[in-house]
Amino acid sequence: MLNVRTYPLGPIQTNCYIIHYNEGGCLVIDPGEEGNRIIAEIEKMKRKPLAILLTHAHFDHIGAVDQVRNHFSIPVYVHKKEKDWLGNPDLNGSSKYPGLPLVQNGSADKFLSEGQLTIGPFDFEVRHTPGHSPGSVSFIFTDAQVAIVGDTLFRQSIGRTDLPGGNTNTLLNSIHNKILSLDDEFIVYPGHGPSTTPGEEKDHNPFLNGF
Known part of the structure; x- marks a missing residue:
């Protein structure tokens, strides 16, 4: 059974996800802020993180990347179209909001493209879902009927497209x-x-009516 734990973090309450099976390691998806909290949660779970996966590289999804990566010595995955965004505040958007810190991480370790990906016990599909940003991706865990979609789709809303x-x-x-197209x-x-x-x-999202 795939367990999905949700942690709304930072000033924009970005969802960070820690996913794991009943045994074995875990994956960290979108560590946007509060790196100490993410690290503490993983250590409390007594799980070994295997990787950081990014649905996209806007600042509110990547703010704690280096802190978590360096603490656990794990690789960071991002879509190749946003390979330069992690360390560039103008690309990741952090320079556009006075009062918020500039987000500057090291480069990603691995680059995502559409298709199947296996990391430890996790076998899932990467779907390129651009529109909110050019490198937005969704992670599809078919056996568990779980999709982690970043800022592409929200409950009764959709991602912004003015960035x-x-x-x-x-x-x-x-x-x-x-x-x-999923079930x-x-x-x-x-x-x-x-x-x-x-x-x-399909039934209730006003942005999708008639599409």
Whole structure:
């Protein structure tokens, strides 16, 4: 059984996910802030983290990347289209918000592309879901009927497209072809807010009506 733990972190309450099976290691997805809390949670769980996966490289999803990576000596994965974003505040957006710290991490260790990926006991699909950002991806755990989709789709909403590289038509196509094509009962875990399902969004998401 795949266990998904959700931690809303930082000033924008970005969802960080720690996922694991009943035994073995864990994966950390989008450590956006509060690195000490993430580290403490993993150590309390007595799990060995295997990797950090990023749905995309906006600042609120990557703020604690280096702290967690360096503490556990684990690799960071991001889509190749955002390979330069981790250390560039102008690309990751942190330079656009006065009062928030600039986010500057080291480079990613590995680059994601669409297809199957295996890390330890985790065998999942990477789907390229651009629109919110050019390198946005979703992680699909078919056997568990779980999808972690970043800021592509929210409960009764969709990701913003007014940031660099964003495009509304591209986003809607990603949602329709890559997320709503999943079984209606999949649990969809977004970058902010509560989980949902494809079935719920088909019926109740006003941004998708008529698409």
